[in-house]
Amino acid sequence: MSRKFFFILIALSIVTSVLIAANNFEKKEPVYFGPNAGEITITPKQMAVPRFGWANCSKGLTQDWIDHSIFKLELYKDDVLLQTVSTEDGNWIWENPAPGLECLHGNETSVARWHFRGLQLKDPGTYKLWIYREWTVPMIDGWDYDGDNLPDVFPATVFPERWVTINVLEK
Numbered sequence: 001m002s003r004k005f006f007f008i009l010i011a012l013s014i015v016t017s018v019l020i021a022a023n024n025f026e027k028k029e030p031v032y033f034g035p036n037a038g039e040i041t042i043t044p045k046q047m048a049v050p051r052f053g054w055a056n057c058s059k060g061l062t063q064d065w066i067d068h069s070i071f072k073l074e075l076y077k078d079d080v081l082l083q084t085v086s087t088e089d090g091n092w093i094w095e096n097p098a099p100g101l102e103c104l105h106g107n108e109t110s111v112a113r114w115h116f117r118g119l120q121l122k123d124p125g126t127y128k129l130w131i132y133r134e135w136t137v138p139m140i141d142g143w144d145y146d147g148d149n150l151p152d153v154f155p156a157t158v159f160p161e162r163w164v165t166i167n168v169l170e171k
Contacts, residue, residue, distance in 0.1 A: 030117065035131045035162040044171045048121060050164070052133060053113035057103035057142025057151075062110040065139060066092055068156075072132040075119055082127075083120045090116035102143045104151050124170040134158040 028047040033040050035052070042048050050073060054065040073085040095111040103109065121127060139154045146152060 032115065033164060035133065035159070035164070037164045039165040039167065041167040041169065042121070043169050047117065048119050048129075048166050049115050049117050050119070050129065050131065051113050051115040053111055054139075055097075055109065055111045055141065058108055059110050061140060061142055062094065062112045064137075065135065066112050066114075068136045068139070069114065070134050070136065071114060073116065073119075074130040074132075075121075076128045076130070077123075077125060085116055085118070087114065089118070090114045104142055104144050104149065119166075121166060121168050124168050127166040127168065129164045129166055131162045131164065132159075 028045055030049040031040060031042050031046050032049050032051045034050070040048060052069070052071060054062065054069070056062055056065070069087065071085075071087045071090070073083075074081060075083040075085075091114070093113045093115065095113070097109050097111060119127075119129070135154075135157055137156050139156075140151050141154075142151050144151060
């Protein structure tokens with residue numbers, strides 16, 4: 001390999017590294033929201049992250065909720081469908097808070113949250129995110145809300161559709 005060719009390769013490597021570093025965007029702060037948020041506004045340093053969760057009294061009940069929850073999101077801008085997202089596209093996060101005194105079934109309180117970080121909010125403007133969600137079997141969380149000393153059962157439910165308006169500010 002000639003010396004001139006060697007220096008050209010080094011120069012190209014340096015230029016490539018500089019260009020990659022320049023295009024490496026800084027991490028954005030997540031702004032979490034649920035179906036009842038109504039309207040949110042994000043800046044260029046933030047990202048909108050829809051998130052839905054379920055708390056209950058055992059890891060098994062948490063897994064039941066994960067196995068039987070369905071989420072579908074549709075992102076629109078100017079009445080044009082930009083993106084459709086379903087349960088498989090998001091991520092599940094587990095948390096284990098302190099055991100709840102209200103638990104009748106189990107005593108290992110856990111929370112599962114589904115969230116999606118990939119909304120295509122590429123340009124400034126106003127977006128509408130339609131949210132469809134359901135669980136397909138009766139669910140139990142281990143708490144007793146009606147005071148009969150039995151865990152309450154929630155029937156399989158298709159929730160009313162909701163939407164969140166997302167305002168994306170200019171850079």
